[in-house]
Amino acid sequence: MELHNLVQLTTGVTLLTCALAVLGVHTYARGRAQRADLVERLSHTGQTTATGRQRRFGDLDRRLRRTRAGKKLELKLAATGLDVTPGEFFVYMMAGVAGLWLVGQAALAPFFGPIAGLLGIWAALQFLNWQRQKRIERFIGQLPEMARILANATQAGLALRTAIGMAAEELEAPAGEELAKVTNQLAVGHSMEDALGELADRLPSRELVVLVTTLVLSNRAGGQVVGALRNLTETLEERKETRREIRTQLSQVNMTSYAVPVLGIGSLFLMNGVKDGALDRMTGSPIGQACVIIAFGLYAVGFVLIRRMSRIDV
Template identity: 80%
Template sequence: MDLQTRIALTTGTALLTCVLAVAGVHAYAAGRARRQALVERLAATGQLTGPGGRRRRFAGLDRRLRRTALGRRLGLRLTATGLDITPGEFFVWMLAAVAGLWLVGQAALAPFFGPIAGLLGVWAAVQFLNWQRQKRIERFINQLPELARILANAAHAGLALRTALGLAAEELEAPAGEELAKVSHQLALGASMDDALGELAERLPSRELVVLVTTLVLSHRAGGQVVSALRNLTETLEERKETRREVRTQLAQVSMTSYAVPVLGVGSLFLMNGVQDGALDRMTGSPLGQAAVLIAFGLYAVGFFLIRRMSRIDV
């Protein structure tokens, strides 16, 4: 092989290496961009939460749980609460809490109270999700007047509804900003305005949000005086916000009473067992005593739900 051939071969190899290096860098950058876009899209739809998609525990259990109807409902409920936790993680923590309460009830009271304490753990976990969801709904309702005001100003400036929703998502804090960001992302992916806003109303159900969604959907379909409608709705939402605050303040004592009733019942069991050691063992050692305990717990539960029902005022 002469010198000219070697020079040509070396030059060609160097050029090919440079081309492959440039192509590799381009493929790497494109892959990172696609991954980041996927993470942001999953985070916007609630399938992946946490900044940058933190590493999740119990991923295998989470995948299997999401295939079931219970897992799908649990995922929707967790999305509505805004908690940074997957259905698999919540299920494992709930089982751990149930096992702990089972052991505590069995050791501190009597073996008969172990399963009852476990059931109370499941009920407490469900109530915790309901409380978190309701708290997020209340925070969102409090932001609705400002949301309607932003949308009215954007419509008055001639902006389209999609653009106005994106602007409101940037201006408002959580949870309204996060929920509107999900709506904007769904619209960018090709979802219709009716479907995106309808899913928002399903995640955070409330009369105020239904009225706002209905106004936006009708204005998007048929046009009309959306600016005046949104401004009138802003005033109405402000009034309802103050009314809800007054009603919640008036019913605060009743709500505390509903929780105090079952707490007193459970406290009486500890008091009875403390006064006479082994009293609960002897009481639950017979079918009659077990039936009496179950009836007592049932009456406490009925009292709790009746107090909660009577103190519920829809505004």
């Protein structure tokens, strides 16, 4: 009798254990699914990434994001569309600076090591600006089509939130990706004004500011947005053609702005190649070092002035 009770108890405990194991596996699978869904949403709001790759330098990245410069860098990286965290970009930039420092010191003279490192920092920041500007230009090129889709959707009776989600599905990157972020921000409780405002901060341009202002005011006042979007579409098409013509006309001037500092740096290699050790002797005295610094400063001023003179706001 006691043996029979022990068998029943053992069987009951085994069944209970199996039931708890099944329940635990089910709970674990559901938790993973919820976490994946949350990561997907947060990736579109810019708070995390859904690429699945292992992020490097996590501690440095968290510390960097707490600083004002880190927040600006994070916003700029989000505008470029690059799959790089602020911590990773900082480490890669420092590695490039160290490499340029050694190359400049070995190929020219020890005095040029720090200058080459500073040029590396400038080049990295310029690369980010170039990537961001290129993405902004692509986004501006898609604005007329985006305004047309929003106008058609709202004219069909759809809500503005639904129209934005439809435009995110139909448009290619970068407009589709940016509107998908706006859609996911609205899904997690952000207001229309905040979500569109963050979009304008990520991709600053006059055209986008006008579109965002039109959508926000129409959504807040409950006005008719179709007519405004129709007129805005025509205006954006005209501005798109004007910007294209200006960019074509100024392409030679922009190339000249980059050619000026390149010629200056090339002349240093030419001098050192003609007479080995000439740069060592030139930078061996305070006067020579001051002359080199002044020359680099003048090249930088020339670059900035040419860029400023060729900038035309439309």
